Amino acid sequence: MIFITGGAGYIGSHACVELINAGHEVTVFDNFSNSQPEALVRIERITGKKPNFVNGDIRDGSVLAEALKNSGASAVIHFAGLKAVGESVEKPLSYYDNNVLGTLRLLEAMTKCGVKTLVFSSSATVYGDPQALPLTEDHQLSATNPYGQTKLVIENMLRDLYRSDPTWRISILRYFNPVGAHASGLIGEDPQGTPNNLLPFVAQVAVGRREFLNVWGNDYDTPDGTGVRDYIHVVDLAIGHLKALERLRDHQECLAINLGTGIGYSVIDMIKAFEKASSKVIPFKVAERRPGDIASCYADPSFAMSTLGWRAERSLEDMCKDGWRWQSSNPTGYSHS
Numbered sequence: 001m002i003f004i005t006g007g008a009g010y011i012g013s014h015a016c017v018e019l020i021n022a023g024h025e026v027t028v029f030d031n032f033s034n035s036q037p038e039a040l041v042r043i044e045r046i047t048g049k050k051p052n053f054v055n056g057d058i059r060d061g062s063v064l065a066e067a068l069k070n071s072g073a074s075a076v077i078h079f080a081g082l083k084a085v086g087e088s089v090e091k092p093l094s095y096y097d098n099n100v101l102g103t104l105r106l107l108e109a110m111t112k113c114g115v116k117t118l119v120f121s122s123s124a125t126v127y128g129d130p131q132a133l134p135l136t137e138d139h140q141l142s143a144t145n146p147y148g149q150t151k152l153v154i155e156n157m158l159r160d161l162y163r164s165d166p167t168w169r170i171s172i173l174r175y176f177n178p179v180g181a182h183a184s185g186l187i188g189e190d191p192q193g194t195p196n197n198l199l200p201f202v203a204q205v206a207v208g209r210r211e212f213l214n215v216w217g218n219d220y221d222t223p224d225g226t227g228v229r230d231y232i233h234v235v236d237l238a239i240g241h242l243k244a245l246e247r248l249r250d251h252q253e254c255l256a257i258n259l260g261t262g263i264g265y266s267v268i269d270m271i272k273a274f275e276k277a278s279s280k281v282i283p284f285k286v287a288e289r290r291p292g293d294i295a296s297c298y299a300d301p302s303f304a305m306s307t308l309g310w311r312a313e314r315s316l317e318d319m320c321k322d323g324w325r326w327q328s329s330n331p332t333g334y335s336h337s
């Protein structure tokens with residue numbers, strides 16, 4: 001049994017599907033602050049199995065410990081947290097509260113229940129402004145906003161915990177830019193309000209919910225002047241979690257591992273690929289750079305291969321086709337569909 005905080009969310013729901021398909025039982029713990037119960041219904045439609053579910057907040061230590069104990073889980077995958085960079089600048093305390101305090105409560109509950117295997121959702125944001133590309137795990141760590149700070153604090157907390165008790169088994173997965181959706185089109189990313197991230201915005205333009213895309217700057221030092229990122233298919237990412245759990249079965253360690261493809265695509269590359277996948281035109285306007293953005297960011301994914309035997313298999317075309325299938329069959333996401 002695997003206990004999954006934030007399992008109703010974008011990445012968590014895809015991880016649930018891969019875990020269930022691989023024969024694991026899962027218990028989802030989520031407060032639906034950024035997700036919908038319908039995601040759990042869809043997981044059941046895809047896998048034929050209903051995930052166990054507890055509605056709760058990870059900051060509520062006693063509810064969490066009770067749920068973890070009752071689940072009988074041997075490991076935890078911890079997705080729950082807030083993730084919007086801009087919002088974290090406006091509301092830093094919410095981010096420290098949800099992400100840092102929530103994780104602290106989770107680690108206390110795990111200690112109490114004797115569950116010492118954890119896969120944690122970190123982010124390439126912990127590399128700050130890249131000093132060298134591709135990014136390897138030993139690149140210096142820094143944060144340029146409160147969201148990134150919370151990921152850094154949590155990473156440090158996990159390393160300290162492991163140093164104090166080396167019987168823990170911890171995998172810190174640093175995701176690059178997750179995009180796309182399950183090939184069924186039944187689950188996908190369902191941002192509330194205006195999407196912050198590129199692909200959900202592009203998808204909403206393609207489906208007619210928004211008129212045009214703002215391209216945040218075309219004067220970067222990149223081949224076409226627009227920002228370059230390492231986009232990774234969310235199903236590849238989800239499978240990375242399975243591989244991390246497999247490794248932790250026989251390793252007591254605390255390792256940080258990049259999950260990316262190693263390939264950088266520009267904003268213009270992404271627009272063109274999505275136009276092709278959707279057979280729609282994506283109107284765009286070039287606007288000022290978005291504050292805090294960097295020119296380029298992509299992974300060296302070789303450590304994931306040598307430690308987990310994992311590499312991303314899905315192409316840019318798959319990311320866009322699957323993302324479009326989800327968006328076009330659920331134009332307003334999980335609500336009203």
Ligand code: NAD
Nearest residue numbers: 006009010011030031032033034035057058080081121123
């Ligand atoms: P998401 O918002 O779709 O999923 C997070 C889930 O956690 C949601 O279902 C939400 O309701 C739940 N949640 C939030 N706070 C909670 C709390 N206090 N108690 C219980 N449940 C709570 O986000 P996602 O894109 O699936 O991201 C999952 C994790 O991966 C996050 O930790 C995020 O920081 C990290 N991450 C995401 C990205 C990305 O671009 N999507 C990139 C790198 C890292």
Ligand code: WQD
Nearest residue numbers: 085123125196197198199201214215216227228229267293
């Ligand atoms: C990608 C590119 C934008 C929107 C963020 C977080 C990071 C991680 C993933 C959680 C950039 C450009 C975007 C738009 C645009 N999240 N863009 N118009 O900024 O690489 O990473 O999400 O951990 O921490 O910072 O992703 O999708 O926002 O932007 O031109 O409307 O698309 O400038 O070059 P980013 P993104």
